[in-house]
Amino acid sequence: MVCPWWLCYSFDNPLRRLFHDPERLLHPYVKPGMTVVDLGCGMGYFTIGLARLTGPEGRVIAVDLQQKMLDALGRRSRRAGVAERIVLHRCRKASLGIEDSADFALAFWMAHEVPDKPRFFGEILALLKPQGRLLLVEPKLHVTRKSLERTVAVCRETGFHVLEEPPVALSRAYLLGRG
Numbered sequence: 001m002v003c004p005w006w007l008c009y010s011f012d013n014p015l016r017r018l019f020h021d022p023e024r025l026l027h028p029y030v031k032p033g034m035t036v037v038d039l040g041c042g043m044g045y046f047t048i049g050l051a052r053l054t055g056p057e058g059r060v061i062a063v064d065l066q067q068k069m070l071d072a073l074g075r076r077s078r079r080a081g082v083a084e085r086i087v088l089h090r091c092r093k094a095s096l097g098i099e100d101s102a103d104f105a106l107a108f109w110m111a112h113e114v115p116d117k118p119r120f121f122g123e124i125l126a127l128l129k130p131q132g133r134l135l136l137v138e139p140k141l142h143v144t145r146k147s148l149e150r151t152v153a154v155c156r157e158t159g160f161h162v163l164e165e166p167p168v169a170l171s172r173a174y175l176l177g178r179g
C-alpha cells in the first residue's frame with residue numbers, strides 16, 4: 001500500500017531530527033556537485049538535506065508517485081532556499097522514468113510500498129553511474145527481517161552487492177553497489 005499524504009506528517013516532523021538527522025546520516029555518501037536521486041521522497045524530509053550536501057553545483061531528483069508530496073516539497077524547498085537544486089519528478093507505478101545518471105540513490109522507508117521489486121531495482125541499477133551507490137533503508141516497525149532479506153535478495157539478483165549495513169535508528173539499512 002502506498003503511504004497516504006496525510007500520514008506523512010506522523011514521521012515527517014521536527015521531532016524526527018532527533019534520530020534521523022538527514023545531513024549527518026547522508027554526508028558519508030553525498031559530496032558537493034553530485035547528482036542524487038531521492039526515491040519516494042514524500043514531502044522531502046531527506047531531500048532538503050540532500051540538496052544542502054550536493055551544494056549549488058549538484059542536483060537532487062526527487063521522485064514520488066503522488067503529486068501532493070511533490071507540491072509540499074516544492075514549497076518547503078523554496079522556503080529553505082534550495083529549490084533550484086531540486087528537480088521534482090512524478091513517476092508512474094510501472095516506471096521511474098528517469099533519464100539522468102546519478103552518483104547516489106536513496107530509498108528510505110519506501111521500498112516495501114513497491115510491488116514490482118525486480119523492475120524497480122533494475123531501473124535504479126540502470127540509472128546509477130559505475131561507482132554509484134544505493135542506500136536502502138526500511139523501517140523495523142512494519143517490515144520484518146525476513147521480508148527485507150527477500151528484498152535484498154532481489155537486489156543481488158538484479159546486480160547489486162551489499163557493501164555495508166550501516167546503523168540507522170528504527171531501521172535496517174543496506175548500502176549497495178553495482179555488480
Ligand SMILES: C[S@@+](CC[C@H](N)C(=O)[O-])C[C@H]1O[C@@H](n2cnc3c(N)ncnc32)[C@H](O)[C@@H]1O
Binds near residue numbers: 012040093113
Ligand atoms: C513512507 S513514505 C517515506 C517518505 C520519505 N522517504 C521519508 O523517509 O520521509 C513513502 C513514499 O514513497 C512513495 N512511493 C511509494 N511507492 C512508490 C514508487 N513505486 N515510486 C516512487 N515513490 C513511491 C509514496 O508516495 C510516499 O511518498
